Amino acid sequence: MQPSTNHSQPGFLIALEGGEGVGKTVQAGLLMKRLQAAGKDVVAVREPGGTVISEQIRAVVLSAKNTGMKDTTEVLLFQAARAQIYREVVIPALEEGKIVLMDRSRDSSVVYQGMVRGFGRELIEQLNDISTKKTVPNLTILLDAPVEVGLKRRNGTAKVDRLDMQNDGFHQKVREAYVQLAKENKGERWVMIDANKPVTDVEQAVWQTVEEKLGL
Numbered sequence: 001m002q003p004s005t006n007h008s009q010p011g012f013l014i015a016l017e018g019g020e021g022v023g024k025t026v027q028a029g030l031l032m033k034r035l036q037a038a039g040k041d042v043v044a045v046r047e048p049g050g051t052v053i054s055e056q057i058r059a060v061v062l063s064a065k066n067t068g069m070k071d072t073t074e075v076l077l078f079q080a081a082r083a084q085i086y087r088e089v090v091i092p093a094l095e096e097g098k099i100v101l102m103d104r105s106r107d108s109s110v111v112y113q114g115m116v117r118g119f120g121r122e123l124i125e126q127l128n129d130i131s132t133k134k135t136v137p138n139l140t141i142l143l144d145a146p147v148e149v150g151l152k153r154r155n156g157t158a159k160v161d162r163l164d165m166q167n168d169g170f171h172q173k174v175r176e177a178y179v180q181l182a183k184e185n186k187g188e189r190w191v192m193i194d195a196n197k198p199v200t201d202v203e204q205a206v207w208q209t210v211e212e213k214l215g216l
C-alpha cells in the first residue's frame with residue numbers, strides 16, 4: 001500500500017533512511033552543508049526527536065533500560081514523537097517553502113514496526129497519516145549497506161540503544177524490508193544508494209540525487 005498524501009506545500013521534504021550504522025547522520029550533516037552552500041533554506045531534524053517534547057519521548061522509547069517495553073507501546077511512542085515534530089516543525093517549514101531534511105521518518109516505522117515487528121504496513125501507514133497529516137517525503141534516500149558493516153561501525157562509536165540491542169536476524173530483516181520498499185517504489189520518491197563505500201563517495205551520490213530532484 002502506498003501512503004496517500006495531501007503534501008501540496010511549497011517546500012521539499014527529504015528523508016534519509018536505512019539500518020543501524022549505515023551513516024545516515026553523517027550524510028545528513030554533509031547534505032545540509034551542501035544545500036546551505038547552494039543558498040537553500042534548510043531545516044534539519046531527526047526522528048524520533050527534533051523538538052523538546054519529541055526528544056523526551058525519544059529518551060523513553062530508545063532507553064536500553066526499558067527492556068520491558070511492549071511492542072505496541074513502541075509503535076505508539078514513535079508515532080507520538082512524530083505527531084509532535086510534524087506539527088511543530090516539519091509542516092510549518094514546508095509551508096514556508098523550506099527544505100526539510102529528516103534523519104529517519106515515517107518509513108522507519110513502516111520497516112521496523114510494520115514489516116519487522118509484524119504490525120503490518122497498512123496499520124502503520126494509517127498511523128503515519130495521522131501523525132504526519134498525510135505528509136510524505138518528496139525524496140527518500142535509502143543508504144544501504146550489509147548488516148555486519150553497519151553494526152561494526154556502530155559498535156565502534158555511538159551509545160547502544162534499545163533497538164541496537166536486537167539480534168543480527170532483526171537487523172537483516174530491517175535491511176531486506178528497506179530494499180523491498182525501495183525496489184517497489186523505484187523511479188518514484190525512493191532512491192537506493194550503496195553506503196558500503198567511502199564517506200565522500202556516498203556524499204557525492206547523495207548530492208547528485210538531490211541536485212537532480214531539486215533541479216539545481
Ligand code: TYD
Nearest residue numbers: 019020021047048078104108109112163164
Ligand atoms: P537513531 O540513533 O536515531 O538511528 P540510528 O541507530 O540509525 O543512528 O535510533 C533510532 C532507532 O529507532 C533506530 O534503531 C530505528 C528506530 N526507529 C523505529 O524503530 N521506528 C521509527 O519510526 C523510528 C523513527 C526509529
